[in-house]
Amino acid sequence: MKAEEVVAGILLALLLIYVVAINPDIFRISRVGYSIEFKFEEKTYFIWTNRWVDVAIQAFMLFATATALSALFREEKVEEAEEEVVVEGGEG
Amino acid sequence: MFLQVFYANVALVMILIGFYCIASKRNLLKIVIGIEIITIGVNLNILAMGLMENSVEPLAQEMAIVSIAIGAAVAAVSLSILINVYRHYKTLDTRKLRRLRW
Amino acid sequence: MNPMLPLLTLLGGSVATPLVGMFSRKIRFEKIRDAWAILAFLVTTCYFSYLIYSGKLPLYYAVKLEPSWASIEIRIDSFSAYMSLIFSFLGLMVSIYSVGYMSGETGLDEYYALLLTLVAGMIGVTMANDLFTLYVFWELMCISSYTLVSFRKHRWEAVEAGFKYLVMSTIGSLIALYSISLLYGIAGTLNFSELSQIISSGAESISTSTLYFIIAMIIAGFGVTAAIVPFHTWLPDAHPAAPSSISAMLSGVVIKTGAYVIFRSLYAVFFPTEFLYGHILILFGLLTMSVANIMVILQKDIKRFLAYSSIANMGYIILGLGVSTYIAHFYPSDIAAVSLALLGSLFHVLNHAVGKGLLFLGAGCFIKQAKTRNIAKLEGIGRKMPVSAVSFSVGLLNLAGVPPMSGFWSKFFIIIAMLSHPKDTLLHTSTIVFVVNILVAAGYYLWLLQRITLRKPGEQLSKIREVSPSMVIPVAILACICILLTLFIAPVLDLISGPVEALIGYLHKPEAIGGV
Incomplete structure (x- = not known):
């Protein structure tokens, strides 16, 4: 494993943890405004x-x-x- | 609703793959490929956000169309700069040309 | 007055530039092409000056067809007109300067065409009242600036810095586009006024964490171009690698466009009274200026020196924005302090655009004659090039914030706004950091002034002469404007109070600015 890959992997894991654990709502966006x-x-x-x-x-x-x-x-x-x-x- | 969540997930995964590609690869061409993957992911997300029953909202379609053209333009400029880089160094390895530090 | 006129002038001028260039080569008088570009910038500058002078703002161009909230809206309010005036004026100066500076290089047709599209993109960003239109104009600006940075493609430095700038800036734009798409998913429209209504009225049914995620991505995405510190690393390479005229454009106005989008989208969509992001912006601003001010001291290359000090000045601007949003969130009744912080911040945009444009153009004069960028070898060059050196010194004094100069007042307003709530610990401590930074910055500007103008010139500079008039004139004009800003500070502040009111107005009557 190269150093950059390890760093990139850690960054990705942090991002995924943020999205899945802290802010899962971005997958469930429901429209409150207009719809054509x-x-x-x-x-x-x-x-x-x-x-x-x-x-x-x-x-x-x-x-x-x-x-x-x-x-x-x-x-x-x-x-x-x-x-x-x-x-x-x-x-x- | 299920389809929208599915496509939004796929778009996010593509964006993350693109980030991984840019952060880990040492070849300039692969960095450009990473940018393109992110572009595609974002376009997919635009379309997912505008998903209706059996069509996509017109505004989302228009945004995706224009965004695809922008992505192509950026790719063209980046590849032509990359060719100029290659003419100077005869290599595309970032370690060989890192005279300006990242 | 049609609001599309400046865009048509610049874009049409840009498309016609290759044809004019071909014609001018036929009759062997290539200055016609340069005059063409200067004319287009002159028309645009006059348009915006007239617009501000006549006071007929805001101007609209809106398509009112079936789903009217999915239609285009172009809107020039006083904030847009103010920024556009700065952009087109600096474009005018740079195009005059390029006549002398770029002579002897190839590809000048492309150079002027891209300069015109660059300014057209920036003006479009300020005029768009719809986030996706803004993004399209933004990319028009970005593509022009990538190419202009790597315009001297026979140098390793230019192509490398251009590639780095392209990668970082494109990732930033894509992050911003992702946040725009999420915003579209929530609201179904991207028009600023419609968005603000939906987000403030339907705030209960929208998950707050998603909105903060979107705010963070807008600040990060456009902050790459605005050179906020974790994302600033492209700037100290791109500025020195570009031709000096383009460095002046980049440092003077392109990074301001990033700041503009952050200002506009935060005030127009995510009201600071409802969302709390002021403290983050204050911390980013302090981090930006501290890191940049430490890095400036280590530089031996004059353009890298100026590039890092641009980052520090962006820190001041972001700090002003942060202070105003922070006060608007915690002390919503204190409109005076909010507008004072905004006033200082926007005044600093003007000061830095004029001052840093002047410094890069002046440094370009020195580099053109001395063929070096090393500060140690440029020592005392001011004695050989009196006009450039005096103008350069005026710019340095202005940005150093020596008290009578206008650069002092813009920072002073921000400090006064920060001191308006003495019990607030964050504002209090950040004032101390800010003042220390200003003093350090004044120190190194005066150090550069002393080395460039006061030292005795060395042996290698004995044959240096003053540069050609087309390079001296814009430098001298910009220096005169620095002095005029200082002398006529009251009318200038009157001018800036228009944009401040436009931004503050979003907080109080969001339904009245819909433009319907």
């Missing part, structure tokens, strides 16, 4: 009329992702002198 009567399958325009901002921003987010990928895979020409970096504890 209609089915999404019958009125699919819901996503375009009521929640169009989410979908529009999602489109812009995909644009940002595409830009990000093109920035991360761009061709690098310049080889500048690097700023000197102070690393505590030495290299490696």
